[in-house]
Amino acid sequence: MELAKEIIEMRKSAGLTQAEMAERAGVGLRFVRELEQGKPTARMDKVNQVLAMFGCELGARTKS
Amino acid sequence: MELAKEIIEMRKSAGLTQAEMAERAGVGLRFVRELEQGKPTARMDKVNQVLAMFGCELGARTKS
DNA sequence: AAAGAATAGTCCCGATAGGGTATAAAACAG
DNA sequence: CTGTTTTATACCCTATCGGGACTATTCTTT
Secondary structure, rough: OOOHHHHHHHHHHHOOOOHHHHHHHOOOOHHHOOOOOOOOOOOOHHHHHHHOOOOOOEEEOOOO | OOOHHHHHHHHHHOOOOOHHHHHHHHOOOOHHHHHOOOOOOOEEEHHHHHHHHOOEEEEEEEEE
């Protein structure tokens, strides 16, 4: 599963809009959008701010 | 387990120096050093270039 | 002990990520 | 179909990430 898709899933499951998630995570709205579109150059700390909302964090996993 | 530690582990298991890993992954030596020291602001694409050497990639995991 | 290799710290610079804002498109509701 | 909400795209600007080079420190090995 791709990270971007997972984040969209988590967000929707939580019933949040991109704007709500951005605000709660303390990141910009544009960042959330680019992240959900799979931007590969995102910064880890920002991604982790988002993942933390769902009790998650970035880690190494075996490649699909 | 922290990501930085995991990367150090993988690198050592492969018998590589930071310089060798940096070169093979196509990233700068400084980046590898900061990454292994747990720099939180690293860019995902660069981290993935490193992880790809070991058949891994970044993904969301439940927070420790 | 000294010599060598590996890792850590520091400098400058170019490229770009992220924020903000505005606009456009798409999804959705009434 | 019309108005509303959500998402996508485009612009400028500032902060900073990453690279390279150099030095310093730590760790090995002899």
